[in-house]
Amino acid sequence: MIRKAISGFFFLCAAFFALAYYDRYHKWRDCFNDQGRCYDSETATVYLEQAGIVWALFFIATLIPALILWFKKPASRG
Numbered sequence: 001m002i003r004k005a006i007s008g009f010f011f012l013c014a015a016f017f018a019l020a021y022y023d024r025y026h027k028w029r030d031c032f033n034d035q036g037r038c039y040d041s042e043t044a045t046v047y048l049e050q051a052g053i054v055w056a057l058f059f060i061a062t063l064i065p066a067l068i069l070w071f072k073k074p075a076s077r078g
Helices: 002-024 050-071
Strands: 037-040 045-048
Touching (some): 045 050
Antiparallel strands (some): 037 045
16 A cells, blocks of 8 residues: 555656656757757746756656556565
């Protein structure tokens, strides 16, 4: 039961990081210049290409433990 709860927490974190990846990199992937920057004039925000790598790594780093905990067979007692 606790294993599934921890796995659920990791899934929520992975979902957050996937959303952050989409919002901070994937939507803007065609806008980046040769310096790896994209300026959104509507919101006056500068997006960095390196942020995509960071958010993707956070996503993978939380998804893998979530899957391992979710599909791991419980230890036999006895």
